[in-house]
Amino acid sequence: MTKGRSGWEITDDGLKATVAFVHVASLTAALANATPVPADTPLPAKPAARKPAVKKPSTKAAPRKPASKAPEGEPGVVLGDQPQSVALAGDFGTVLGALENWDPGHAGVQMVLDAHSGIWKLSAELPAGNYSYKAVAxxxxxxxxxxxxxxxxxxxxxxxxxxxxxxxxxxxxxDVLRGA
Incomplete structure (x- = not known):
């Protein structure tokens, strides 16, 4: 099992190991001794889908926030509540023209809302390197x-x-995803 930036992952052999070595002690011993998972070990069955918890209605009437309206010419598209702005503040701000890194107020790090999809986007040219950032609403x-x-x-x-x-x-x- 590994944990990467996109979450936890487990291989089929790892899943089989949870069936073959049911208890923590037996799994730990198998790992320490490099014991292979028996070849005839089946993959575990997928768990049944969990039903969402039913939320009790509040006795207090909460003020309703109006949802964003559909863009002109886009009937049926409702964006929901969106922030006024989203910026990517990080250690690449100066590359995008900011005076200092981690400045969410600079124009170069502001994302643009795609009114059709409701997704904020920012495209940039970055030099090779290791980077870190956060989304600031x-x-x-x-x-x-x-x-x-x-x-x-x-x-x-x-x-x-x-x-x-x-x-x-x-x-x-x-959350923020990256693409080429």
Whole structure:
């Protein structure tokens, strides 16, 4: 089992090991002794889908926030609540024209909302190197989202070979994905 930037992963052999070595002590001993998983060990069955918890309605009437309206010519598209701005504050700010890194107020690190998809985007040319950053909503560090969309979470980190990169921020998940 490994944990990468995109979450936890386990191989089929790792899954089989959880069947073959049911108890922690037996799994630990198998790992320490390099005991192979028996070839005839089946993959475990997938767990049944969990039903979402039913939330009891509040007795207090909460004020309703109006959802964003569908863009003109886009019937049926509702974006939901979006921040006024999203910036990628990180150690590449000066490359994008900021006077200092980690400045969420500079124009060069501001993302642009795609009104059709509801995804914020920023494209940039970055030199080769190791980088870290956070998404900052509404220009305030009070609303900063790190890896996996956690409020005040660990920095997103990545190694870049140099060249074009596009960042995609989804306010529903509060997470940022990168693409070429």
């Amino acid at each position: 509404n220009g305030s560090w009070d609303q900063n989202y790190g890896a996996f969309g956690f409020l005040d979470g660990a920095n997103h980190e990545f190694t870049h070979d140099g060249g074009h990169v596009t960042f995609h921020y989804n306010h529903a998940t509060k």
